[in-house]
Amino acid sequence: MSDFEGLTALVTGGASGIGRATAGLLARRGAKVAVLDLDPSPVGDPLTGYAADVTDDASVRAAVAAAVHDLGGLDVLVNNAGIGAQGTVETNSDAEWHHVFDVNVFGMVRTARACLPHLRASAHAAIVNTCSIAATAGLPQRALYSATKGAVYSLTLAMAADHVREGIRVNCVNPGTVDTPWVGRLLDAADDPAAERAALEARQPTGRLVTADEVAAAVAHLASPLSAAITGTALAVDGGMQGL
């Protein structure tokens, strides 16, 4: 499939996990792809890496400007950089609340703000935000993380409304539990990582974790010109977690 032939894309958090799988898939489907990450060095040809911290407005603006210059424009923004947080409203500190919101929500706002002027010049402009089933699932020990993803969900719908007349589509994917380095780190921190993984898999309706490639396929679907009539939607990629 070459539906991204002639198009350009920027993927934040594209050096690992879901972002890395997405950047690779968009490139295989014909896009010229730039990756924005804290440390983009794992990214190799044909992807180009740009170092930036999404909590730092100046670094985001500089990386977006450099990427758009090198790509020759911008058609697709995949707003994916994010971090996890465990705890309740009593156990997470104010500093943690501010920091996780700064990365997961304001990071997407800053990146979108820097990209929108370029997306307006595209005939196939699309933004895909990486949200989570946590936005609506009511998961224990995830108050802070879930609140950030609830904000990403609302942001997606509001941005879709704001920019539809400009020809810019805005959607999000809501992954379930995805087998990425992030989940690997969580499992490694458990007393018995193998038992913890087995328990996690047993909680999935499919009996296995979602793969990063499966989320990437959903992101590509929403970003593709083939989805020109789709905006303001959330696509669950959760192996049936929410529906079953």
Ligand code: NAD
């Ligand atoms: P990951 O840790 O493998 O990758 C995240 C990437 O984001 C890393 O390369 C990291 O360097 C980058 N990043 C983090 N903070 C950044 C910052 N301040 N500036 C720039 N880049 C930064 O994680 P992943 O599992 O691939 O997660 C990607 C997205 O998917 C996140 O938004 C996460 O909330 C979401 N998500 C993940 C899961 C899951 O189960 N893994 C489920 C639902 C949603």
